[in-house]
Amino acid sequence: AVERIIQAQALHNMALVFSNNLNRYKEALAHEKKAYAIYRLVLGESHTFTVNSSHFLRRFTEQAVDQSTKQRKFDIDQNLIAAASGRMHLTKGKLPVEAATNGMDSSEGLNGLTAEKKKKKKKK
Numbered sequence: 001a002v003e004r005i006i007q008a009q010a011l012h013n014m015a016l017v018f019s020n021n022l023n024r025y026k027e028a029l030a031h032e033k034k035a036y037a038i039y040r041l042v043l044g045e046s047h048t049f050t051v052n053s054s055h056f057l058r059r060f061t062e063q064a065v066d067q068s069t070k071q072r073k074f075d076i077d078q079n080l081i082a083a084a085s086g087r088m089h090l091t092k093g094k095l096p097v098e099a100a101t102n103g104m105d106s107s108e109g110l111n112g113l114t115a116e117k118k119k120k121k122k123k124k
Contacts (some may be wrong), residue, residue, distance in 0.1 A: 008038035
C-alpha cells in the first residue's frame, strides 16, 4: 500500500510540473486522474489526499478546457487571416482596393461595376 501511495504522490507531482511549469494541462489532468484513482482505491474517498486530488482534477480540467478553447479561437482567427490575405493580394502593384475596382475612378464606385455588367448583358 505504501508503494502505491508513493506512486500516486509522484503522479501528482508530475501533474503539478505539467500544469505550473509547462502549461500542459491535458497532460497534468492525465497524471492527476491516475493519482486520484490510486488514492481512492488505497485510502478511500474521504481521505485528505483523495479530496485534494479531486480538487486538482477540477482545476486541471478547467485549465485544459480553457486552453483548448483559446487555441481553437486562435486557429480560427489564423485561418480567417490567411483566407483574407489570400483574397487581398496585390495586382500589378496596386493596392487591394485599386485592384478590386479595376482602375475605375472613385466616382464610379461599385455602381460602375454593376452598370458595366448590365451593358454587357444587353449586348448579348
